[in-house]
Amino acid sequence: MTNAPLPTPGVIVPVQITRPDTVAPFATLVRDTDARRLWTGQGFATDAHQVFAHLAGRGLAVPTGISVGLMALRHPxxxxxxxxxxxxxxxxxxxxxxxxxxPEFVEALGGTRYPAPVSFSRRYAQEVRSLLHGEPAPADGGHRAGRARLPAFDHPMPEVGLGVLRPAMARAAGAVADVAITWLTPPPYVARTIVPALEAGAAGRRTPAPGPGSDGRPTVPRIVTVVPVALAGKGRDPEVLAFHAARHHMSVPHYADMLRRAGVALDPADPRASSRALIESGAFVTGDADQVVGALERYRDAGVDEVVLNPAGVLATEGLPAAVRDVEEILAAVASRNRVAGRSGEEAKTRG
Structure with missing residues (x-):
């Protein structure tokens, strides 16, 4: 563990959005603190792009992220x-x-499943990224966008991410994406499995690292990890909070497989034991604010560029105001930790 500043976390809205007022407290928090970005997952009740645009029109224009949108719903x-x-x-x-x-959702929409989900995802992300950068979609793209281009003008350039849980998708992200987005991935798993796979995927990438003095090495996507968190408190059962934060993901085959690869002993017959395993692995973070910050530092040390705080367990058990308070307190603790680290760094320079 280093004494370097901890990158300020992002925040995710951990619920299906049925009205913008649900998101407004989180957007306000991002606007008024150092929080890096406001995230949401795939919306089925409402569309995330439109909700974020609505909030911007209300004066809550903040950096945003979508983790992750489903490819079956949109042409590149x-x-x-x-x-x-x-x-x-x-x-x-x-x-x-x-x-x-x-796969069941993909089949329900299109009548068939992706024969090779990783290859399809790689092509899709490459097509989206090419279009954003003013290039026609690759000729071998899965959607055959062909010579279609977006009209060119100056604008903030989006980053294209892929949801990553296992090595094959990490290699695909390394080859074509700007960002690899992970959920519930414990720090050791990120360091030992995700990072090497991203680097392997990036090895054949033609786009070198940008900027003056570039050594020409391929650009490896930065890692964003969504981490369920809850502060310890009177009457709070961490295993119950962990269960409510991850109950769906623990039942989905590709998440369950990733967690088992990471050494997390899931037991479908014993939800409490599975929740305890999540806590012990660091995939679910709990404790007082300083302990949570310490756990987030382990993600940084594993190679994660942006941790996204996910207060889903608190929201499910105590409601929206409590979830916002938890995130606010954690962000304040990160800011305090970074002020101390900054002073220590200045003192070290002075002594040097």
Whole structure:
């Protein structure tokens, strides 16, 4: 563990959005603190792009991210157009994350499942990114966007992300994405599995690291990890909070497989034991504010660029105001930790 500043976390709205007022407290928190970005997942009740644009019109224009939108719902051209539009409306580059989703959902929409979800995801992200950068979609793209281009003008450039849980998708993200977005991935798993796979995928990438003095090495996507969190408190049962934060994900095959690869002993017959395993692995973070910050530092040390605080367990058990308070207190603790680290760094320079 280093004494370097901890990157300020982002915040995710951990619920299906049925009205913008649900999101407004989180957007206000991002606007009024150092929080890095406001995130949401795939919306089925409302569309995230439109909700974020509505909030921007209300004076809550903040950096945003979508983790992750399902590819089956949008042609790559439409996905690129929506991501660019949201960046223009908010004035900040959106992180547009995409994922294949569950096979049953894909089949329900299109009549068939993706024969190779990882390859499809790689092509989709490459098409979206090419369109955003003013290039035609690759000729071998899964949607055959062909010579179609987005009209060119200056705007904040979105980042294209892929949802990543296992090595194959991490290699795909390394090859074509700007961001790899993970959920529930314990720090050791990120360091030992995700990071090497991203680097392997990026090895053949043609886009070198940008900027003066570039050594020409491929750009490896930065890692964003969504981490369920809850502060310890009187009457709070951490295992109950962990269960409510991750109950769906623990039942989905690709998440369950990732967690088992990470050494998390899930027991479908014993939800409390599974929740305890999540806590012990660091996939669910709880404790007082300083302990939570310490756990977030382990994510940084594992290679995560942006931790996204997910107060889903608190929201499910205590409601929206309590979830916002938890996030606010954690952000304040991160800011305090970074002030101390900054002073220590200045003192070290002075002594040197």
């Amino acid at each position: 051209f439409e996905a690129a157009l929506q991501a660019r539009t949201l960046s223009v409306v908010t004035g900040f580059p959106v992180v547009a994350g995409y994922g294949p989703g569950e």
